[in-house]
Amino acid sequence: MVNKLILGDNLEVMKTMESETVDLIYLDPPFFSNRDYEVIWGDEGEVRSFLDRWAGGIEHYIAWLKERVEQMHRILKPTGSIFLHCDWHANAEIKVDILNKLFGRNNFRNEIIWSYKTTLKVSTHHLGRDHDIIFVYAKNTEFKMHPDQNDYPPSENTLKRWGKYADANGFVSNKHFAGSASTIINTEDETKGFNINHGVPRDVWEISHLAGNNPEKIGYPTQKPMELLERIIKMASNEGDIILDPFVGGGTTVAVADKLKRRWIGIDQSVAAVKVTDLRLRRQHDMFSQPYELKLRKYDYNMLRNQDAFEFETWIVQQFGGIPNTKQRSDLGLDGKASDGAPIQVKRADNVSRDVIDKFFAAVQRSDKTLFEKNKAAGKPVGYIIAFSFGKGAVAEAARLKNKEGIIIDLKKVNDIVDYGTGPKVSITSKELEDYKYLLEASAESDAGIEFYSWDFDHKPEEGFKADVVIDRDGKQVKQFEPGEHHIAVEAVDKEGLEGTGDLKFKI
Numbered sequence: 001m002v003n004k005l006i007l008g009d010n011l012e013v014m015k016t017m018e019s020e021t022v023d024l025i026y027l028d029p030p031f032f033s034n035r036d037y038e039v040i041w042g043d044e045g046e047v048r049s050f051l052d053r054w055a056g057g058i059e060h061y062i063a064w065l066k067e068r069v070e071q072m073h074r075i076l077k078p079t080g081s082i083f084l085h086c087d088w089h090a091n092a093e094i095k096v097d098i099l100n101k102l103f104g105r106n107n108f109r110n111e112i113i114w115s116y117k118t119t120l121k122v123s124t125h126h127l128g129r130d131h132d133i134i135f136v137y138a139k140n141t142e143f144k145m146h147p148d149q150n151d152y153p154p155s156e157n158t159l160k161r162w163g164k165y166a167d168a169n170g171f172v173s174n175k176h177f178a179g180s181a182s183t184i185i186n187t188e189d190e191t192k193g194f195n196i197n198h199g200v201p202r203d204v205w206e207i208s209h210l211a212g213n214n215p216e217k218i219g220y221p222t223q224k225p226m227e228l229l230e231r232i233i234k235m236a237s238n239e240g241d242i243i244l245d246p247f248v249g250g251g252t253t254v255a256v257a258d259k260l261k262r263r264w265i266g267i268d269q270s271v272a273a274v275k276v277t278d279l280r281l282r283r284q285h286d287m288f289s290q291p292y293e294l295k296l297r298k299y300d301y302n303m304l305r306n307q308d309a310f311e312f313e314t315w316i317v318q319q320f321g322g323i324p325n326t327k328q329r330s331d332l333g334l335d336g337k338a339s340d341g342a343p344i345q346v347k348r349a350d351n352v353s354r355d356v357i358d359k360f361f362a363a364v365q366r367s368d369k370t371l372f373e374k375n376k377a378a379g380k381p382v383g384y385i386i387a388f389s390f391g392k393g394a395v396a397e398a399a400r401l402k403n404k405e406g407i408i409i410d411l412k413k414v415n416d417i418v419d420y421g422t423g424p425k426v427s428i429t430s431k432e433l434e435d436y437k438y439l440l441e442a443s444a445e446s447d448a449g450i451e452f453y454s455w456d457f458d459h460k461p462e463e464g465f466k467a468d469v470v471i472d473r474d475g476k477q478v479k480q481f482e483p484g485e486h487h488i489a490v491e492a493v494d495k496e497g498l499e500g501t502g503d504l505k506f507k508i
């Protein structure tokens with residue numbers, strides 16, 4: 001399986017997934033809370049989803065979520081588990097009306113408390129609400145779970161009580177706690193005793209929210225710390241396992257899964273979320289990263305045109321419902337077969353000319369004469385040519401063959417098979433404000449409208465685009481530079497998720 005990042009309503013996407021194929025699901029759905037807090041991206045996809053959930057009260061929200069968790073339960077492997085992230089707004093209903101019903105009370109494993117110590121406003125009505133809840137359920141008793149896969153910090157009590165007995169390596173010998181009422185589970189080495197530096201895995205996790213200057217921070221609300229996901233992924237999966245995040249947001253789960261060599265699927269209904277995740281994965285890309293497929297509503301014309309020719313041929317034949325020719329070079333230059341066996345030729349080009357038709361026609365007759373005659377007699381296409389567009393000569397020749405000889409060569413345009421568009425055209429201008437301090441402005445031409453810009457201030461074309469600033473709604477940055485040569489790149493992402501790049505080299 002190739003890793004996938006998919007734009008769409010997770011309900012629809014999950015319905016197309018096979019049963020029992022996923023090892024671990026983490027979901028961080030939008031909470032049942034007030035609007036301002038909840039809308040993160042503000043794009044069309046998210047607002048639609050928001051309206052979906054808010055058409056009614058809590059019952060409606062629970063029904064909305066339950067339908068989705070039903071799919072999650074179906075696609076989990078028998079050894080799989082689910083981690084559902086929620087908070088006080090709806091945790092009671094989620095547990096009783098969704099998880100206990102679908103997974104069964106017996107398969108409840110934990111209620112993890114993520115305690116994040118935020119500075120809270122004082123309320124006269126309630127205490128500071130300072131934690132989220134992550135429910136853990138297994139699909140059944142054969143679940144995969146290794147709670148000790150992480151380094152847990154020791155609790156304060158452990159340190160206070162046992163610290164004074166610990167040797168330089170943190171070991172407290174057995175004689176000190178023999179007979180003690182505390183049950184000590186952490187015994188890596190029976191003879192050495194337990195190590196106070198390694199905490200016992202507990203269900204209360206102290207992990208702070210990402211601080212403003214944390215390099216992990218991308219710049220959108222609700223971003224979860226990687227440490228949280230690291231713990232979950234390590235404890236409930238192995239390398240190579242498949243992890244699904246159906247509400248992927250800015251991509252924390254898939255970014256961590258990728259680092260930990262798990263395979264992954266991320267889904268989000270918001271174009272902005274999917275593209276932020278895409279840029280985040282590209283930013284962390286190194287030689288160990290795995291390739292992934294990005295599924296938007298539309299394909300990018302430039303990407304299709306510049307893709308490896310063989311990959312493109314294989315892919316478009318499959319999209320057409322045919323069977324690609326797996327041999328890189330066939331003697332007749334045919335790239336695949338339609339479902340009835342009729343030959344397909346792919347030209348990754350525009351304005352395909354008449355001689356392509358002539359050659360194809362000859363090849364079709366030579367490849368399978370019987371099939372050719374049969375299709376001709378039945379008035380069905382004897383073959384298909386797929387291209388971005390066809391020139392006048394080609395169109396006229398296909399018409400002539402059909403009208404004069406009763407032979408149909410079907411000319412299929414790529415956009416009859418898949419939808420594609422062209423990303424924005426972008427340029428950068430710079431203006432020195434004071435010494436070495438510049439105002440950089442991106443301007444983009446786009447029919448769809450721009451969703452956001454991303455900046456790479458130290459662009460190295462051979463490494464690809466590595467965003468320093470991932471989300472910039474206005475396309476304006478003020479930046480201090482050192483003297484020397486600079487190469488800056490900007491990517492503009494439009495409302496369809498298609499992107500365009502511009503760059504600027506300058507010397508100070």
Ligand SMILES: C[S@@+](CC[C@H](N)C(=O)[O-])C[C@H]1O[C@@H](n2cnc3c(N)ncnc32)[C@H](O)[C@@H]1O
Nearest residue numbers: 009010028049223224247249250252268269270
């Ligand atoms: C709380 S955020 C997830 C944040 C994420 N855990 C992170 O660390 O970045 C919830 C996400 O769910 C998405 N979403 C809401 N309804 C959806 C639906 N029906 N299908 C797919 N995604 C949806 C929103 O667009 C939003 O990005």
